[in-house]
Amino acid sequence: MIRSYRDLDVYQRAFALSLSIHSLAKSFPKDEVYGLTSQIKRSSKSICANIAEGFAKQKTSKAEFKRFLMIAFGSCTETLVWIDYCNELSYISQDEFETLHEGYEHVSKMLLKLHDNIR
16 A cells, blocks of 8 residues: 555655665765766756655645656656766766666656556
């Protein structure tokens, strides 16, 4: 039974990936603190925050939940762009890139499926 946003698989996966991003970002160059580091951390957290906010708002409006899931989807896509930058700039290893990329691609699909299943 799903009682909280924390019970949603998509939230749990997005949260775990966000924690990985935050951990990896500690090793990024200092001159990226206000650039790429800030952006990727912000967008990864935004996915989780929008899932949670939308879940709370579904009590009064399923349409609002769907809207917030699409915002989360947008943030997920943004995070994929920052992961591409991290890879191209060699801030992360190829294995880290593949793990993050596959993880966020999976979260994207989960968000779309959840969105489509809300009636």
